[in-house]
Amino acid sequence: MRIAELVMALAMAALSLYLMWKSMELPIGWLPGRGPGGGAFPFWLSLGMFLCCVSIILRWIVRASPPSRSTEPYMTAQTVKWFLLVAGSLTAMIGLIHVIGVYGAVPLFLIYYVRFLGRHSWKMAGALAIFTPVATFFFFEIALKKTLPKGFTEPLFYPLYDIFL
């Protein structure tokens, strides 16, 4: 936990410096007749972020904050495993949406999660994998008229559009 506290503070300090540099693409000072420049608001706030990170690091050095005193692991091996499996599957699902669309990626994700991570029956996984996309289609595409990404499966939906839209 102690190392994680320092790593996070350093990472956020680096992000703050990047944001300060990025804000400077627009004027950060006073423009006569126009008030503060466009970059001023984010620049000074990013500086504030950086100073907060410095304070967090100083408190880490003197072991003032609870995480900097903690001897607990930041993540147990079990937590790391779960985190990677869940966050990894989410990343894969979002990546797959670009290729096979929501209606391909969502059922695959549900089958993976319910059947393999949750160890539920194939019947349960299959039922969710069918029901969720169908409900999604009727709610979002038909009722809300919000077209969801379909990747290369788009032509398969033309007959459905003809019927429902």
Add this chain to the structure above:
Amino acid sequence: MEVFAFLFDGFAIAFAPLNLMLIVAGVVVGLFIGAMPGLGSVNGVAILLPMTFLVPPTSAVIFLAAIYYGAMYGGAISSIMLGIPGASTAVATTFDGRPLALKGQADKALVAAATASFVGGTISVVLFTLFALPLAEVALAFGPPETFALMVLAFATFIGLGGDDISKTLFSIFIGLVFSAVGLDIISGEPRLIFGGLTGFYHGINFLVLAIGIYGIGEMLWTIEVSQGEAMMSKATVSFRRIINILKELRSSARTMVMGSFLGYFVGILPAAGATPGSLMAYGIAKTIAKNPETFGKGNVDGVVAPEAANNAASTGSMLPMLTLGIPGSPTTAILLGGMVIWGLEPGPLVFVDHPDFVWGLIASLYVANLFALLINIGFIPAFIWVLKMPFTILAPIIFVLCIIGGYVPTMSMHDVWLMLIFGVVGYLMRKLDYPMAPAVLAIVLGPLAEPALRQSLIGSQGEVMIFFERPISGTIMAIAIILFALPLIKIVRNRLKKPKLNA
């Protein structure tokens, strides 16, 4: 009298068939969301806000407010039945609700929680009705300096009352404000903070992307980590006769209910305070004023009644500054406020003038939602218990899918979906190190209102920052904000002064 005329019109809106249906649906959804460990009103409202584009703004806010309300009722169910708070707002309910359940009096605890929630909700909605119009009329005279001072006050409450690490709270506020500045500069129209030249950043970072990332994906990851152990479910059977008997017994808790309601309402108005500290404070006071404080923590029904009355009252209280001043009183109302912007309404006192149907429809719907929440809560206790038995490995993927689609729908951009995933994962990793996330969500909602107020004020004063202190209202608000900023420092000094005395 004017208020009653408006309220009457509001009831006409709330009782329109569509709105009534949405109130019932919202309350049911809210009750389930509140009852699920790890999910609270803020998660429900964040994830479901994109689904409300189907209906007009008034109906949408009525639905979301009903979810908010229902979730406050529902939080008690898992606190009592599982010993796991359904949401942070129901933590205090666990202290005595769980011991009551373990003694075989789960039904008493559940009915007491529902009744107290109803009393808290009713008292707070009446207070809301009485305060809303006068406060909005005062706020109509606000200019940019007053608006900015209010924003500063909202952030100051997180420092003064939040109780989290100050550096991390400030960091959270700053990063939320910086993210709110991404997109086009509001005055010059020039592109600003377009990371990596990605075109997705030109439309800014939608507050929902951060809110769903943190309260949807991040919260799920957190819950998956902490709920690895098996929970033990208590048994409860509720009969009509038993309810009547419990209600008779609850007459002795009336004073506690009223105390919790008033306390919760006023604490709820403060942006950083809200329902969680409100309920904890109410529990503490109930214990202090009780004749038998030693029974608290062992199954005293007043220990359930006080926090439940307070958390419902606080949820209503937090809507008061949202509607009248354009400052959210809680993370959930921050998301509702963001929703108002999406629906094309300008948050602040002008809503009362420009869209009275929206405001009074919402206020009247709170009365109706309160009644339905009580009836549905008591009537469907077995259904909620059944849902609590649903494995998290079935619920979690469905919520993940809702988050992904909910993140896509507002802007129809996959860029935002990726951003939401990053926010969710990083938010989860930061939360493990005690970085508070609520200030960041509040800041990304308030940023687009705070920056123009600041810049307009400074342009008007030729760069003179004293404008915020010289005007009477903004000066007073700023003075309160400074006191709140200084509060942690005062506490440290006081503790240091006390220590030598103890050592002596």
